Amino acid sequence: MRFDEFQESRQQRLAADPSLLDAAETNVYRALAALRPEPPLRPEPAEGDGDGTRTVYRCDLARTWLRRYDLPEQWSRRAMVSRGVRHGLDLLFRQLGGADARLWLPADVYPVYFELARAAGLAPGSYPTLPAPAPPQDPPTAGRPEYLLLANPSKPLGRHLTDAECAELAGWLERSPHRRLLIDAVYDLGTPFAPGTRRLLETGRAVLLHSVTKGWLHPRTFGIVLLGPDDSAMAEAFRGDPPGQEQLRLAESLLTDHPDTPRQVAEALAVRAERLLAALPDAVRAGIPEEVRSSPGNYFFPVDTPAEALLAEHGLLALPATVFGETRWGGSVLTSLADRFAPATPAPTPENAR
Template identity: 70%
Template structure:
C-alpha cells in the first residue's frame, strides 16, 4: 500500500469508527504547527559561509571544516545534488528499503539504479562483495521508522564495511537528530573521514525545504562546485539565520513536546501492544515512530488501534507495523502551557 493510498484508507477507518485510536498520523508540521517560528519580516544580506560556520559551532564541529560545509535547501536538495554526481561517477548506491520512499525517487530521477537493505526489525547492512565501483551507503541516524539511534555494534559494522574498500563512503541523513552535538554514532562515522553528513532545519525548526548543510568528506570535495552554483535564495538564507540565531532552543522544545506525546500514546495503548514496542524506540529522544511486532490488521481488529502497515515505508518482509504519536489525541490542550510540555 502506497502512502497516499494509506492516507485515504486511514480517513475511511477513522470516519467509520470513532473509538479507533489514531496512531497513524505522520504530519509533524501539522501536529506541531503552534511551535513553528514565523519568517523574519525582511530578508537581510546573509552569507553562506557565515551560516556554515554558525552551523558548525552549534554542533561542536571544527570550524576549519567550513570549506566542506555546503549550504543547501534541505536534505532532499542535498541528496539530489549528491545523487546526480554519483551517477556521473557510475557509483553503486545502497538505500534503506523501508525508511523513506523519496530516497528511491530522487535516486532514480538522477539516473541511478539503487540497491537496497532492510532496517527493520534491525539494520542489515549489505554484504555484497566489492565490485570495483565507488560505493555509497545511505543511512539515517536516528533511523525512522526504526525509531532509534544506531547502536555501537551497528556503527562498528559500518566502519568495518568501509574498511573493506577505499572506494566506499557513507551518506548520513541526520535530519531527525534534534540534539547537540550529533549522536555519538554519527560522530564516530564522521571521524572515519569517509562520510557525508546531511542535515536541515526541517524537523528541529519545522521549516521543510528551506535550509540545510551537506558536510562533505575530505575525499568528496569535488561536489562543492555543484552546491555553490545551486544555492538557497536570499530569503531562505535570511530565514536560516533567524532560525539558528533567534530560535536556537526550538529543537529541544520540539523534542520535549514529542516526549509528552509519546507518553500519552503509551498510556492509551493496551499493555500487550505497549510491551511489543522495543525499549530503545520508546526511550529515544524526540522519537514519534514506534515499531511494533504486531500486524496492522490485528492491531485494528483486536486492539482498536490504527497503525501504519510496514509496506507504506517501502519493501520489507517484517510482519510488524508502525505507530506514531502525532495525532490530536496525544497533543496538549494548549501548546506552550507548561503543564502540557
C-alpha cells in the same frame, strides 16, 4: 500499500468509527504548528537603500551551523549550504550518477530516496532496516565508488543506531577504500550529534546531511551537506545551486534567534510519546523496545504485530511497514502525532482568560 493509499483508507476508517485509537498520523508540521518559528519580517526599505535588506552569506551560516553542533570551524569549506536534505541528496545523487557509483539505500525508510536516485540515473540496491538494520554483504566492486545511505536516528525504526550497528557500518567501509557513507541526520534534534554519527564522521569517509526541517519545522528551506575530506569535487554542484536570499535570511533567523526550538520540539514529542504509550493496550506497549520508547524526539514506534491485527484486536490504527517502502517484515509502526496525544491545554482561569 503506498502511503497515499493508506492515508485515504485511514481517513475512511476514522470517519466510519471515531472510537478507533489513531496512531497513524505522520504530519509533524501540523501536530507541532504552535512551535514553528515565524519567518523574520522584511524591514521597510529606506530611501536609496534598494529593498532595505542586507546580504546573508552562506559561509557565515555554515560556520554558525558548525559551532552549534560542536564541529571544527575549519570544516566550513566542506559544509555546503543546500535547501534541505532532499535538495542535498538530489545534487549528490547526480554526482554519483556521473561517476558510475554504486548506491545502497534503506528499503523501508523513505521512498523519496529511490525517486531521487532513479531521477539521477542510478539503479540503487537496497537493504532492510526493520526490525533492525542489515547492511548489504555484497563484496566490493574493484575500483568502483560505492555509497551507502543511512538515517541516524532512523524513521521508522524510532531510535539511533547502536554501537554494534555503527561498528558494522565502519566494517563495511573498511572492506574497500572506495566506499563512503551518506548519513541523513535530519531527525537528530540534539547537540552535538549522536555518538554514532560522530564516530562515523571520524572515519573521514562519511557525508553528513542535516537541515532545519524537523528541529525548526521549516521543510525545504535550509540544510547543510558536510562533505568528507576527499569529496571536494562535489562542492561545485552546491555552489551553483544555492538557496535564495529569503531562504538564507530565514535560516539565519532560525539558527540565531530561535536556537532553543529543537529542544522544545523534542520535549513536546516526549510528552506525546508518554501519552501514546499510556493509551496502548499492555500487550502492544510491551512489544515496543525500551530504547525506542526513550529515544529523544521520537514519534515512531515499531511493533511486530501486523497493522490489520492491531485494528481487529485492539481498535488501533497503525501504519503498515509497507508504507515506508519494500519490506519483508510483517510488523507495523505507531505514531504519537494524532490530536489525541497532544498535551492537554489548561482550562482558562479568570486571571489568564483576559
